[in-house]
Amino acid sequence: xxxxxxxxxxxxxxxxxxxxxxxxxxxxxxxxxxxxxxxxxxxxxxxxxxxxxxxxxxxxxxxxxxxxxxxxxxxxxxxxxxxxxxxxxxxxxxxxxxxxxxxxxxxxxxxxxxxxxxxxxxxxxxxxxxxxxxxxxxxxxxxxxxxxxxxxxxxxxxxxxxxxxxxxxxxxxxxxxxxx
Numbered sequence: 001x002x003x004x005x006x007x008x009x010x011x012x013x014x015x016x017x018x019x020x021x022x023x024x025x026x027x028x029x030x031x032x033x034x035x036x037x038x039x040x041x042x043x044x045x046x047x048x049x050x051x052x053x054x055x056x057x058x059x060x061x062x063x064x065x066x067x068x069x070x071x072x073x074x075x076x077x078x079x080x081x082x083x084x085x086x087x088x089x090x091x092x093x094x095x096x097x098x099x100x101x102x103x104x105x106x107x108x109x110x111x112x113x114x115x116x117x118x119x120x121x122x123x124x125x126x127x128x129x130x131x132x133x134x135x136x137x138x139x140x141x142x143x144x145x146x147x148x149x150x151x152x153x154x155x156x157x158x159x160x161x162x163x164x165x166x167x168x169x170x171x172x173x174x175x176x177x178x179x180x
Contacts, residue, residue: 001044003154007137010034010041017168019177022114024160027168029178030137032065032110039072045153046072049108049134052151056131057103060084062091062117065110069136073108084124091120103128110136112152113160115144122146 007013012034018026035041050073060082061070067083074081082097099105105128107121112135122130130148138152141159161167169175 001048003045003048003137004156006041006044007035007154007156010038014178017166017173017175019175020113020160022116022160023163024114025163025166025168025175026158026160028158029176030111030139030156030158031178032136035136036065036068036110042069042072045069045136046076048153049073049136049151050076052153053106053134054131055104056106058082058099058105058128059108060093060099060105060121060125061108062086062121066108066117066121069110070108073106073134084121086120091117091124093124093126099125099128101127105130107133108135109133112138112140112144112150113158114140115146118144118146118150 012031014029014031018029020026058080059070059074061067063083063085071081082093084091084093107118109117118133132149135152137154137156139156139158141157
């Protein structure tokens, strides 16, 4: 499966000047919702994610895109799904999701840039054992520092810039914020 072509054909690969959720700037953006809005386009990503990960009891994803992926991957696996939602005090798992001490968990997310959502989701999981994380698209340029394996369907590195040293800002290219 040519996942990069799938993204291009869906109009998910954008060029410009973007403010990322991490606060970094980038000249490229992957609009994950062009995939997440269409179950037929998401299906090959979920199937590959299913092939990459070990057996687990739970699939947990950060809101919003990761929660969609976690649910769909859990549905395919026949296991439970939960999501970690953002609050003023960091991410938390609430709403009665009952992850127990002996349960095994995979964290599922859409796009990996800095790893912040994965680390925050890890911190929100108070019981059970995390066996790894699985990502739809890894756009990071540096490896993420976690104590479990991180699997990805597509590795698509994209350069990010600190706002204080962004060449796109220096060129006066207007910035766009997409997503949330």
